Amino acid sequence: MRDLRTRWSFWCLLLMVLTALFGGRLFDAPPEREVAAPFSKPLWIDRDLPPTKELRLTADAPSLRVDWRFAPPSRFSIRIDSSAGESGRFVEWRKPGALAPLRLAPLKAGFEADGRDIAFKRSLGLPPFGDASASLFSEQGEYELSLSGEGDFDGSVVVKLEGGRWGVLGTDQRGRDIAALFVAGVRVSLIVGIFATLLATFLGTSLGLASGYLGGWVDSILMRIVDLLLSIPLLPVLMALAALWGKGLWQLVLILSIFSWMGTARTVRALVLTLRDAPYIEGLRGLGAPSGYILRKHLLPETFPVLLATMTLGVPGAILSEAGLSFLGLSDPRVISWGRMLHEAHSFGAFTAGAWWMLLPPGLGIALLCLVFLDLGKFLEERVDPRLRKGVRP
Amino acid sequence: MISIRNLSITYGRMTSRGRSGETEAVKNLTLSVEKGRLFALAGESGSGKSSVLMAIPGLLPEGTRVSGEILLDGRNLAALTEEELNALRWRRIALIPQGAMNSFTPVLTVGRHIEEVLDVHLGLSKSAARERTGELFGMAGLDASLASRYSHELSGGQKQRAAIALALACDPDWLLCDEPTTALDVITQKGIVDTLKSLVDRKGVGMLLVSHDLPLAASACSRLYIMKNGALVEEGAPREIVARPKNPHTAALMNALLELEREE
Amino acid sequence: MNYWGRRIAGALLVLGLVLALNFLLFRLMPGDPVASIVDPRFSPEAKEQLRRVYGLDKPLPVQFVLYVKSTLSFDFGISFLTGRPVMDELRSRVPNTAILLGTSLLLSAALGTWLGIKAALRRGSLLERCVLWSGALSFSFPSFFIQLLLLMLFASMIPIFPLRGTLSVPPPPGGAALLVDYLRHMALPVLSLVLLGFGGWAIYVRNLTVKILGEDFILMARARGLPRKNILRGHVFRTMLPPLLTIFLLSLPGIVSGAVITETVFSLHGVGRFLLEAVTGHDYPAAGAAFFLLSLLTVACNLLSDLLYGVADPRVRLERGNR
Numbered sequence: 006m007r008d009l010r011t012r013w014s015f016w017c018l019l020l021m022v023l024t025a026l027f028g029g030r031l032f033d034a035p036p037e038r039e040v041a042a043p044f045s046k047p048l049w050i051d052r053d054l055p056p057t058k059e060l061r062l063t064a065d066a067p068s069l070r071v072d073w074r075f076a077p078p079s080r081f082s083i084r085i086d087s088s089a090g091e092s093g094r095f096v097e098w099r100k101p102g103a104l105a106p107l108r109l110a111p112l113k114a115g116f117e118a119d120g121r122d123i124a125f126k127r128s129l130g131l132p133p134f135g136d137a138s139a140s141l142f143s144e145q146g147e148y149e150l151s152l153s154g155e156g157d158f159d160g161s162v163v164v165k166l167e168g169g170r171w172g173v174l175g176t177d178q179r180g181r182d183i184a185a186l187f188v189a190g191v192r193v194s195l196i197v198g199i200f201a202t203l204l205a206t207f208l209g210t211s212l213g214l215a216s217g218y219l220g221g222w223v224d225s226i227l228m229r230i231v232d233l234l235l236s237i238p239l240l241p242v243l244m245a246l247a248a249l250w251g252k253g254l255w256q257l258v259l260i261l262s263i264f265s266w267m268g269t270a271r272t273v274r275a276l277v278l279t280l281r282d283a284p285y286i287e288g289l290r291g292l293g294a295p296s297g298y299i300l301r302k303h304l305l306p307e308t309f310p311v312l313l314a315t316m317t318l319g320v321p322g323a324i325l326s327e328a329g330l331s332f333l334g335l336s337d338p339r340v341i342s343w344g345r346m347l348h349e350a351h352s353f354g355a356f357t358a359g360a361w362w363m364l365l366p367p368g369l370g371i372a373l374l375c376l377v378f379l380d381l382g383k384f385l386e387e388r389v390d391p392r393l394r395k396g397v398r399p
Numbered sequence: 400m401i402s403i404r405n406l407s408i409t410y411g412r413m414t415s416r417g418r419s420g421e422t423e424a425v426k427n428l429t430l431s432v433e434k435g436r437l438f439a440l441a442g443e444s445g446s447g448k449s450s451v452l453m454a455i456p457g458l459l460p461e462g463t464r465v466s467g468e469i470l471l472d473g474r475n476l477a478a479l480t481e482e483e484l485n486a487l488r489w490r491r492i493a494l495i496p497q498g499a500m501n502s503f504t505p506v507l508t509v510g511r512h513i514e515e516v517l518d519v520h521l522g523l524s525k526s527a528a529r530e531r532t533g534e535l536f537g538m539a540g541l542d543a544s545l546a547s548r549y550s551h552e553l554s555g556g557q558k559q560r561a562a563i564a565l566a567l568a569c570d571p572d573w574l575l576c577d578e579p580t581t582a583l584d585v586i587t588q589k590g591i592v593d594t595l596k597s598l599v600d601r602k603g604v605g606m607l608l609v610s611h612d613l614p615l616a617a618s619a620c621s622r623l624y625i626m627k628n629g630a631l632v633e634e635g636a637p638r639e640i641v642a643r644p645k646n647p648h649t650a651a652l653m654n655a656l657l658e659l660e661r662e663e
Numbered sequence: 664m665n666y667w668g669r670r671i672a673g674a675l676l677v678l679g680l681v682l683a684l685n686f687l688l689f690r691l692m693p694g695d696p697v698a699s700i701v702d703p704r705f706s707p708e709a710k711e712q713l714r715r716v717y718g719l720d721k722p723l724p725v726q727f728v729l730y731v732k733s734t735l736s737f738d739f740g741i742s743f744l745t746g747r748p749v750m751d752e753l754r755s756r757v758p759n760t761a762i763l764l765g766t767s768l769l770l771s772a773a774l775g776t777w778l779g780i781k782a783a784l785r786r787g788s789l790l791e792r793c794v795l796w797s798g799a800l801s802f803s804f805p806s807f808f809i810q811l812l813l814l815m816l817f818a819s820m821i822p823i824f825p826l827r828g829t830l831s832v833p834p835p836p837g838g839a840a841l842l843v844d845y846l847r848h849m850a851l852p853v854l855s856l857v858l859l860g861f862g863g864w865a866i867y868v869r870n871l872t873v874k875i876l877g878e879d880f881i882l883m884a885r886a887r888g889l890p891r892k893n894i895l896r897g898h899v900f901r902t903m904l905p906p907l908l909t910i911f912l913l914s915l916p917g918i919v920s921g922a923v924i925t926e927t928v929f930s931l932h933g934v935g936r937f938l939l940e941a942v943t944g945h946d947y948p949a950a951g952a953a954f955f956l957l958s959l960l961t962v963a964c965n966l967l968s969d970l971l972y973g974v975a976d977p978r979v980r981l982e983r984g985n986r
Contacts, residue, residue: 233680238957240920248942325805332807333939356819368808375803458886488888502883504898516887549977
């Protein structure tokens with residue numbers, strides 16, 4: 006297996022598994038949390054748009070300077086947490102080059118205001134339908150947020166500025182961090198892909214062994230079932246089952262495996278048929294070995310190499326099926342998957358907002374994962390069947 | 400006369416990544432074939448005899464290196480382009496492949512194969528072609544009704560005769576036969592060989608017959624070449640070779656055969 | 664029983680089993696279907712009537728017989744969601760789906776076959792490598808992703824094509840303008856399907872062509888001095904026809920899934936989207952009808968491809984005739 010380490014897909018898969026397991030730790034908020042304005046662009050695009058920022062004043066840091074080189078934020082809010090009640094002090098805002106600071110808000114426990122509140126705007130001396138952000142951030146330069154007066158203050162003042170930009174991959178229609186969603190989606194794709202295929206392989210192997218070894222009417226019936234299942238259009242059936250039996254993740258895994266065992270069964274059956282009459286098997290039978298023993302100790306291990314390859318090649322199919330169903334809206338809305346992300350992009354107007362950063366990450370993620378498994382599968386296949394190796398003529 | 404001089408053939412292999420690996424199949428071979436006579440080229444499998452045969456009409460696989468000369472009427476066939484070779488193929492030189500080989504296109508009738516070459520090379524009309532096909536079948540010893548069959552419907556012997564009929568279509572001067580009797584029973588073998596011999600006698604074609612069946616080759620030809628490992632080890636009249644083989648290997652082979660005969 | 668008989672009997676068996684599956688799938692859902700689907704504001708009498716009309720109050724075996732009878736006469740009942748006969752709903756949608764699938768399949772097959780043959784003739788070339796890669800890529804990228812991308816690029820960012828629908832609302836008057844409008848709406852969907860589909864064809868055809876080119880009978884065709892064009896057309900392509908035809912027909916049921924997704928992405932008025940709406944809306948008659956039609960299509964295509972293969976490939980024909 007040494008050459009495995011030279012293949013790009015191996016490292017990629019490793020990276021994805023690690024991301025699935027530990028990726029969540031990269032973010033402080035859970036993926037469902039709203040972190041910024043909807044449809045915020047990724048930070049590295051359009052640097053004129055302001056990023057989403059938080060300005061925080063605490064007992065240790067009673068004043069803060071901000072070098073603002075962007076357009077005004079789209080939204081801002083202020084929130085004061087404190088144990089004390091009224092303090093008679095104020096939160097002040099000094100514009101660049103201004104002589105005197107503005108009074109933003111009284112330093113009072115539990116005070117909350119949003120830039121869109123009319124009362125708040127009036128307190129600043131703005132017309133009720135004016136743009137508070139625009140007037141507070143009227144120019145580019147250095148601003149200062151501070152507390153008036155003297156004295157102790159325990160608690161915090163948080164001013165949240167929502168620009169048009171956030172994070173590595175921006176936000177979706179609900180203001181959720183797409184990078185966090187993306188990382189959460191790896192988990193689902195890997196879980197569904199691997200488990201559905203594992204189950205299907207297990208099912209297919211057992212039935213293939215039975216069919217090949219026992220032959221007779223068992224074989225006929227099983228092969229008829231295989232033909233039947235293969236001639237049913239897959240997606241409509243999956244749709245119906247998903248809609249009727251519930252949209253849970255594990256139901257999906259089960260449903261997918263029920264419709265993907267046929268290929269494995271056929272391959273295993275073919276293999277068993279060639280091995281069944283091999284001399285050493287005949288010998289074992291002659292010695293009185295029971296069928297179960299022969300199947301378990303001899304025939305089954307023979308199938309492993311082929312199974313590994315077939316399984317790896319089958320994972321992309323499961324991933325794509327799950328993605329398709331999620332895209333159609335037939336998956337659990339509480340479960341974050343890449344397909345689901347694309348569903349929301351489609352249904353909630355990513356186009357009209359031009360939010361291509363909602364589309365690309367999940368789609369490319371699915372494609373990448375599929376390519377990884379296809380490459381690994383090809384690698385395993387070549388190892389099993391030397392004829393397929395590069396440069397050797399069959 | 401076809402004169403082969405210092406022919407060497409080295410095989411490479413073409414894959415989707417280009418050429419790789421080499422095998423030297425024929426080493427510096429010199430032999431010739433005369434019109435109106437049946438010459439045989441015998442040897443074990445892998446001796447290179449089929450390669451020699453295929454080299455003449457330029458049918459070696461892509462990536463094969465050929466050096467030396469194959470002279471026909473003064474022209475070196477080994478140096479001709481595909482187009483120039485195409486002008487000679489079937490009209491001057493025809494190939495009769497192994498009957499066991501899948502040499503007929505499975506989705507076309509055997510008659511259709513003949514009609515096709517008659518159309519492409521001789522420009523015959525459909526009806527004229529059909530008539531000629533019947534004649535050719537007769538010459539090859541087949542019933543004309545078999546022309547509407549597909550190759551998989553014919554027996555081994557019938558397929559071989561159909562291949563002969565096809566080879567004769569454009570009245571070539573030279574016939575190259577590659578193992579014409581392999582995989583056939585002895586009686587059919589004799590029939591085929593008799594047909595081939597009569598073609599040489601009656602029509603005056605020059606024939607090079609390749610076979611691993613030494614007795615058969617020896618009995619049919621007027622000059623015998625024997626190859627081993629890509630090189631020529633014997634040449635001459637068959638009777639002389641049988642009586643006085645120069646090569647120890649041939650001698651051993653002859654002894655084995657003579658023993659069989661003696662026992663009978 | 665001879666070949667034809669066995670094949671047709673097999674097809675009928677599959678169809679019968681599909682009907683049974685269809686029936687069970689929808690009737691065995693937990694809960695009272697009528698209650699959970701129909702508007703709760705309906706009067707108890709109306710609900711009762713629906714129960715009777717759909718035979719939901721009769722024992723299961725009787726329901727099955729009724730179901731089979733009505734399905735085979737293409738009477739699919741009335742849609743729960745729209746109240747109109749399902750057949751009418753389908754009638755307006757089937758042509759769109761047929762055109763979408765038919766056109767894209769033909770174009771992918773044609774493009775893929777042409778590229779595959781070219782790639783096989785030029786082994787080791789850049790073209791061949793691209794063909795081999797395009798297959799893997801077109802399989803790995805989810806179809807709806809490519810379609811969403813295309814939509815975003817050419818309908819939103821650079822508005823060449825419309826964003827949704829089969830026709831503009833309201834549709835333009837006059838035959839020519841209507842046709843152009845229709846084509847404009849169908850262009851992106853068809854383009855996306857062809858883009859997604861040609862890769863697989865190209866790889867298959869390339870592999871098949873490489874195999875055929877390596878066969879003895881092609882060498883012999885060359886030996887007979889036949890010009891390259893004749894060999895490609897009369898021998899290579901002719902030998903490829905039976906499997907190509909089969910794959911063509913067999914891929915038809917497969918792209919049915921493509922129809923569901925494509926019609927959803929582009930909001931087309933077709934059977935696929937109809938099926939999705941029926942399934943999510945628990946509209947039994949509609950879903951059952953769509954299901955049945957799709958299964959019928961699948962079985963018919965399998966049967967047709969079997970029969971046509973027998974006609975195209977004489978080796979199979981013989982097998983049948985002599986038994």
